[in-house]
Amino acid sequence: MKATDPSQPRERALLVQVVLGRRDRREAEDSLAELERLADSAGAATIGCITQRRDRPTPGLFVGEGKLVDIQLACREGKANVVIFDNELSAVQVNNLDLALGIKVIDRTEVILQIFARRARSAEAKVQVELAQLQYLISRIPVSRKQQRFQGGIGMRGPGESPLQLRNAPMRRRISDLKRRLDRIGKRHASVRKRRPWPLVSLVGYTNAGKSTLLNACTQAGAYVDDRLFATLDTKTRLVHVPENRKLLLTDTVGFIRHLPHGLVASFRSTLDVARESDLLLLIADAADPGIATQIDVVHETLAEIEAEAVPYMIVLNKSDAATQDQLDHLLAIHHDAVVVSARKGEGLDKLKARIVEELLAHDVHFPGENDHG
């Protein structure tokens, strides 16, 4: 018998998506395709997808009763051992679905959290992931009716904690402890960044856009590249030589994705702080991806969420080798100032470096030694 290959997916997942109300069909399809890639990154092979259009979810099961039967049959037929919902489920819905289907049911947020947990390497990333997981867990503990009555109902508010808070006290203590540790790590990093002698440029963008590949291409940095979502969870900063003997710092960051759980963004604050404190952001986008417009929108939204929307940025259209001329022309008509590169082939990098210097100087960022002479 062949030995089990550790790279083989261990779980068999059935994907379920409920398209609510007037949600755009195309966006829903992209989201489902992305869920399949997320499942793969988390170690599960997709055995099928079930979609349903509804005006609103049912409170108990999210899907209708008829759809539940379809899901049961598909699971049995495809020997699924996990059902992954593209929609965000409430604690009660997860519970009911678990019981009704007899197998594990998780939602998109939980898949992303699992990937992050698998990928975290540095102490900082591990603390951030644990914090995100705990905050997610605590938000998912079902509140029974009895407990709800105790939660500050009229005439019920007294001193001390509610029974629910008491039950969660150890978790809350751990959360504050992790927050304190992250705060210390963040302050240490910030003080190092403040004393930097070179301009700081960060690569930001949708997951899998090619940020780490570009960092490697510019610096031979050896950052981890993988055709999987969320390959990078730790930032890497490298010194890059640019024309006229100038130098700057280039930083790789964790990728963004649509519906990135808010708790995760908040937890990765100390990693993402680098973007906010940069002199320039390179917004890396995959020019060959038909969903590039949504991806750029998501990146802008996430930048706003981490309060980095005021940092100057330029758009870099990567993977030009995989894009058609039509795709590139269309994108350049929208983003006039974008720079086209292929990180994989090392094309367009000299032009990119020259443009970075131009942008920095235009924003009054100086290179060390230069303002003394000027």
Ligand SMILES: Nc1nc2c(ncn2[C@@H]2O[C@H](COP(=O)(O)OP(=O)(O)OP(=O)(O)O)[C@@H](O)[C@H]2O)c(=O)[nH]1
């Ligand atoms: N064809 C082509 N593929 C590329 C190019 N740049 C990167 N890739 C591929 O795209 C995939 C993702 O690259 P990464 O550099 O890991 O992407 P990333 O943006 O760092 O992704 P995360 O760390 O997940 O956010 C890998 O398979 C790369 O080989 C390019 O210029 N052309």
Ligand SMILES: [Mg+2]
């Ligand atoms: Mg990366």
